Amino acid sequence: MLRVDAIRKRYGDYYAVKQLTFAIERPGVFALLGTNGAGKTTAIRVILGMLAKETGTVTWNERPLDVCSQHGRIGYLAEERGLYPKYNIIEQMHYFAELKGMNKKDADRSIDHWFGRLNIDEYRKKRADQLSKGNQQKIQLAAALVSDPELLVLDEPMSGLDPVNADLFKGIIREQIDNGKFIIMSSHQMATVEEFCENIVILNRGNTVLQGNLNKIKKGYGRVNLSIKADSNILPIAAECGLELTSHTPNQTDFKVKTESQAAELLAKIVAAGITLVKFELREPSLHEIFVEKVGVGKEGCENAD
């Protein structure tokens, strides 16, 4: 179990992370979200011990997390990918595996497995600067997974990947969850986060603005988003019911409703008017919508869904 308790990091007078507390109690994906410069990468670096923290503690299975004694248990895919540009790929992989405390035999076996799984076997003898960005990213993921870590930190794992490789990465993440791994994921792709994450933290300028179980957070908002597609114009009827229009496109019209009965009233009026409905969906807000709402200008207050 990973427990992050009140960590704080300051650069001079600027707080990159003011007070971050969360715990990952069982295997799965925990999302660390925020805008650019919100403090996600700093938080990850502090958690992994790369940066000294001003206050707070980070424990892994009740012991302080330490890269020196637990290096084999931690895998990290950094946001800005890093490989030695001029060195042979396979030599770099062996070096990273050795630093993780692996012997050559285990390293060979693991590298063979991940290079096969990620379809990068043919690049073993190449230099990093001879590979495409996507293939370099695959090698980075292999380096993060080579020691079969218990705790995996993925900073923007899908950025820059084509749909085929994005699916490949998602498949590997699912395997890792199934294998009981703890994963911290930082991403701007909210759909991906919703796909994998149970718990989230949203940071804004170093502050925690929202955290907790994603389903509970959504339930807390209630089903307030209404999407309608109809053969005729429904805007006059919606106006009669007092619905707030949020977007209108040829394919769909979106409203914000105050209560579910308001949506029911609109549905009744549409049916009564004899308008054919193609789509009528009342749903909770998406993570994207929650995110945009929470990290808007000047919003720093923290909410905890738990």
Place this chain on the structure above:
Amino acid sequence: MRTKGWEKILKFTYIQIIKSKSYIASTVIMLVVFSLMIAAANFLPGLLSSESEVLRITDDEGNTVAEMEAFAIKKVYICDSSGLRIDFSFLSRFEVEHESIADEEVQEFMDSVTTSLEAVTLAVIEPSGGGFNVRMSRPESTELINNSDCFALLNLFNTAIRDSNLVNLGISAEDVHKANAYISTTVNVGGEEPQSEIAEVITMVLTMATSLILFTLIISYGQLTAQAIATEKASRVMELLLTSVRPLAVIIGKVLGTLLVALTSMVLVGTVSTVVFFVFAPLGTLGEVVGMVDTSDPNLTALTAELGTVFSGFSPLNIVFITVIFVMGFLFYSLIAGLIGASVSKIEDLQTALQPLILISMLGFYLTYFSTFTGLDPDGQGNFLVTLSRYFPISSPFALPSAIIAGKMSVGEITLSIGVLALCLALFAMFVAKVYEHIILHNGNRLKLKDMIKLAKSK
């Protein structure tokens, strides 16, 4: 724990540098250049000696009393109108043939000498204003004889005229001979064995070469540390490394890895230089094989003996001292370079950031060079700059080895100088250890020294 894993970084750093094309190419170039320099330095005396013979001057019993360069002039026609009845037989001792001619033959011989293609001259000695005048005529061509050669012979004529004048004044020839006995002069430091001129030259060249080689290795390979760390930062590999090891382990591994590379180069240069030296030496294998040198030549035997004396400066204890100083000097400069490498975020900023290091090292080297090799204090005793260069950490890694080889420092002085360097190294290493963890993941503008000092002071 903060240093755990450094040995893996050392191994990877060492292997990757050693097998890189740039290292192989630069090492080959360095070995070829040093080999050519040493071979040339060894061949030159042989080549020069084949052109200018050495003349041994002996006394009446045949004992050598002096050695000098043989005269270029091989024959001189003499018209002696001085009335002193000078005995020119002494010229044979200088391997210069002479032939007396009459006054009326002067013009004829003048014409003959002027167009001669041989090393001959004409000397006319006449009384002049209560004294004497000697006119020496040489061939037009300066290929065989030039004015300097003539003046050298004229010095002998001056002596002969003065001696004959003394005899004519009533002093016996024996007394004149006694008065002209050869006087040998040497200069040496009190309490030390006198060193010959050639040994002094060899010692100076050797110490200069040692300083230069150490300076080249320390600075060029020290900068590799900065390059390696800056590359890891710029390529973001550093973040990956820091999930396995602490920043301190990274810099220790990098510095020691490049130190090992530098030591490998030092051993390579030392081995190849020694082999080349002995193969191309005046009495070396190659010189003997190609018949370039005469191994029975006592001059070369003497030169070899001088070389032996000079190389006695490389005693096992001195080699240990030099290696320790090299290692410490390298660590000192390499730690600075590592810190500079960590202070930049972009590889293109590195060269600018390294400028202060290059200036400091140049200052250290030139402090050594000017104080030791420019005759500021040839004995290296008591001069402030010489003392400063041997105890100041930025120059002592370059100054100490040459002073040790030349035998200019006692064991106590060497130990004190190493102690000063070790103390500075330890203090600087503590500063680096304190600062490095804070700056290794720094991105953005290059950190200045005052920023680093601020970080070192912070908790």
